[in-house]
Amino acid sequence: MGVVTVREEQAIQRLTDRLVDSYPAERVESAVGTARKRFEGHPVREFVPILIERIARRELEAANAAAAQAEGVAVQPGSVTQESSNPVRGNLASGGRKLVADKRPMAFAAATVLVVVALVVVFAVRRPAEPAAVTATPGVTTVHGVVGSEKLAFFEDPRVVDVLSRKGIKAEVEPAGSWQIATSIDLGKYDFAFPSSAPTAERIQRARNISTKYTPFSSPLAIATFQPIADLLTAAGVLRAGPVPTFDMARYLELVRTDMEWDKLPGNTVYPVHKNILVSTTDPRTSNSAAMYLAIASHVANDNTIVQGPAAEQAVLPTVSRLFVRQGYTENSTEGPFREYLSAGMGPTPMVWIYEAQFVEATVRGQIQPGMVLTYPSPTVLSQHTLVPLTASGDRIGRLLATDPDLQRLAAEHGFRTSDPTQFAKVTADRHVPVATDLIDVIDSPTIDTLEHLLDGVTKSYN
Structure with a gap:
């Protein structure tokens, strides 16, 4: 992956994370994926992430406006992003839509917000010694993959699970021999296949007519x-x-x-x-x-x-x-x-x-x-451990593994060589x-x- 491509992937990952904060993860993946396809093959790449974000936001806001109109609720432009970024306000306002048709519902919602905030403050004061409860992140997408067995420990690492969760992904993987993944496993039920070499990945790509692949690490x-x-x-x-x-x-x-x-x-x-x-x-x-x-x-x-x-x-x-x-x-x-x-x-x-x-x-x-x-x-x-995305969700986890610095660092701690050789060098030096x-x-x-x-x-x- 060239330097420009890596930077572009990182920028797209950041914009995706921003959008996931305001919209459902599955809709964000679809919108970003659709927008990316419009720029495939373009030689000038500097402004592609910016254009993708604008197109995706426009599509997501239009989808929410259409949904609100179907329910007979008026929506102000841009209100979806503002409201959905606040989970309390978003829940009170019917999934993140800002109600403007009647001031009384707004007043009721505002009063309810004050009550909820007061209860939260009181609860926090009464129980200061307890850490914040770990709950399932709203909008987390479960992504299913089949991987070479040598990568199973990586995906089961609680630190990897946590990083992916913060990105809106829960990875559920099953181990198998890499050549077995390419030749005999039914891939129809998976979002991604992650064998351990380029030849096995190429066989999967040929069979399923897929051109995209990610090589987050090697060994x-x-x-x-x-x-x-x-x-x-x-x-x-x-x-x-x-x-x-x-x-x-x-x-x-x-x-x-x-x-x-x-x-x-x-x-x-x-x-x-x-x-x-x-x-x-x-x-x-x-x-x-x-x-x-x-x-x-x-x-x-x-x-x-x-x-x-x-x-x-x-x-x-x-x-x-x-x-x-x-x-x-x-x-x-x-x-x-x-x-x-x-x-x-x-x-x-x-x-x-x-x-x-x-x-x-x-x-x-x-x-x-x-x-x-x-x-x-x-x-x-x-x-070259090569991930082949089979769905939009699989594509997202492939981009994350290839570009997210925390995931790359954790891959090095599991013994893999990443795009940054200093990560692997530090692990092996520290452990002699x-x-x-x-x-x-x-x-x-x-x-x-x-x-x-x-x-x-x-x-x-x-x-």
């Missing part, structure tokens, strides 16, 4: 392991030591091709297990992280070149299929194997494929124990998380069509 893929395993891999030439260890994917694939087992590694006395050296992943048929693992492995197996065309696809399939088929059962989302890594130790999961954000978030929560090691595959992929500050060896994933062909090939290998 590189990584491998979590343990110090004894790291020492073995360093001796085997797979791990390169440094402030942040690097996992050599080319050397690793050599061991996979030869069916190397842990107990065959020279000098292995810490993990003499009779099983193949394999990174534990999720199911590539349902999970984005496994699909990205496939993208990296296919790139390395294809002589460090992005796979293109049927010949290249068939050439790499025998190698990349081994990475998955020999694991046995795999789960649908990264939450499963990472949870096992945290709780069960290196016995069942000596190496697990994760998002960097998961390790950082677990460190913030105090779940990372001494001897747990974060490494970065070389090459790696930067997974050894992460790669500069991601250099990053590759692009193959096209969505090639990735689907490779996934189909791996699926056939299971059978």
Whole structure:
């Protein structure tokens, strides 16, 4: 998202918040969304937010005037905004409309306001020690989404819930594997889909003919392991030591091709297990992280070149299929194997494929124990967590996640890299998380069509 676009999105978010203070949230979203469409494709953007606000206000006031006229009540221009911004006056004046047809109702309303205000003051004086009651915000819109499981903790964070509530949104989300979101889940009942990469989001966009998307944060893929395993891999030439260890994917694939087992590694006395050296992943048929693992492995197996065309696809399939088929059962989302890594130790999961954000978030929560090691595959992929709005409400939450400074800060505390790198840097520095500050060896994933062909090939290998 360019600088101009970010500024424009922030300005539109601010004007939306102003309008929500005076009008029902759902009508504001509709009015702003309609106004935005009038300026799509215009090269000059400086005054677009101002024009959108004027158009939206005009539409909202006209709608309220029409509603008042239908009820036989006269409305003064601009009175909707003035009245509805005051919840007490708005309730007394029939939903925020200013009555002018008869002075007696106005006098009665004014007297009632004085009584209500007096009661509020007396109540506050009588109960000074009690905090203000937390009640549901009027006009809050419930927005339903399906998200990659690694983002569930973010949406359940009470601080995130509070920020969204203040913006007039209550987010209700369900977790699923990202590839599963793109291929098999019925999205008709959701307002937004939030998979963990651009390719999975692109598949959703294609299927539903949607051009809009938001990428509020990202996370590189990584491998979590343990110090004894790291020492073995360093001796085997797979791990390169440094402030942040690097996992050599080319050397690793050599061991996979030869069916190397842990107990065959020279000098292995810490993990003499009779099983193949394999990174534990999720199911590539349902999970984005496994699909990205496939993208990296296919790139390395294809002589460090992005796979293109049927010949290249068939050439790499025998190698990349081994990475998955020999694991046995795999789960649908990264939450499963990472949870096992945290709780069960290196016995069942000596190496697990994760998002960097998961390790950082677990460190913030105090779940990372001494001897747990974060490494970065070389090459790696930067997974762009991409939100696809399916309704106007979904579009609003996408804009909020991408532009709201509080939500961006909280995303960094959950381990995600945001548009402001200083936020992530502060979190990792404060918690002493050894992460790669500069991601250099990053590759692009193959096209969505090639990735689907490779996934189909791996699926056939299971059978």
